[in-house]
Amino acid sequence: MKTSFSDLKLRQLDTALTRWRSSNLSPRPASGWIKSIREALGMSAGELARRLDVGVPTVTRMELSEAEDRITLSTLRRAAEALGCELHYALVPKQSLADTLETRALALARQQMASVSHTMALEAQSTSRETVEAQTRALADNLLKGSRRSLWREAK
Numbered sequence: 001m002k003t004s005f006s007d008l009k010l011r012q013l014d015t016a017l018t019r020w021r022s023s024n025l026s027p028r029p030a031s032g033w034i035k036s037i038r039e040a041l042g043m044s045a046g047e048l049a050r051r052l053d054v055g056v057p058t059v060t061r062m063e064l065s066e067a068e069d070r071i072t073l074s075t076l077r078r079a080a081e082a083l084g085c086e087l088h089y090a091l092v093p094k095q096s097l098a099d100t101l102e103t104r105a106l107a108l109a110r111q112q113m114a115s116v117s118h119t120m121a122l123e124a125q126s127t128s129r130e131t132v133e134a135q136t137r138a139l140a141d142n143l144l145k146g147s148r149r150s151l152w153r154e155a156k
Contacts, residue, residue, distance in 0.1 A: 006148070010097055020092045032066035034079045041083065051082040101144060104151045109139035 029036040038048050049059045062079060065071040073089060080087040093100060113136045127135075143151060 014096045014098055017092055020090050032063055034066050035063040037083050037085060048082055052078060101148065101151065105140040105143040108143055108151060109136045112139060
């Protein structure tokens with residue numbers, strides 16, 4: 001069976017993301033990483049301000065904006081460097097990307113099959129539940145073989 005480049009990329013990314021998903025990372029402290037790490041290091045806001053070449057009020061705003069999910073990545077990166085840290089950033093899917101595609105394809109297939117099944121039932125041509133499920137599975141498989149972009153287009 002021929003593996004496409006996009007399938008290979010998907011599997012590689014899924015493997016990398018699995019490590020993040022299974023790492024049990026601690027959630028961000030309520031006061032944010034900047035303030036928590038700065039305080040754990042015994043570093044004053046004034047010293048961090050000096051390292052960033054900004055004023056203390058800017059450090060205070062930076063810490064508050066992180067705690068409120070308003071900080072930019074570039075600002076967070078600068079603060080991390082000033083604290084002797086690295087910024088690690090990732091979007092970690094709740095399930096594998098392959099499972100996400102499978103779930104989406106099945107949802108679309110069920111949606112399409114529901115309208116067909118309804119029409120057939122109105123015409124007294126309904127089929128068994130097992131047959132409908134097999135046809136739904138086959139339709140989902142076909143959707144997965146096609147363009148992934150088509151899985152995310154809204155129905156008209």
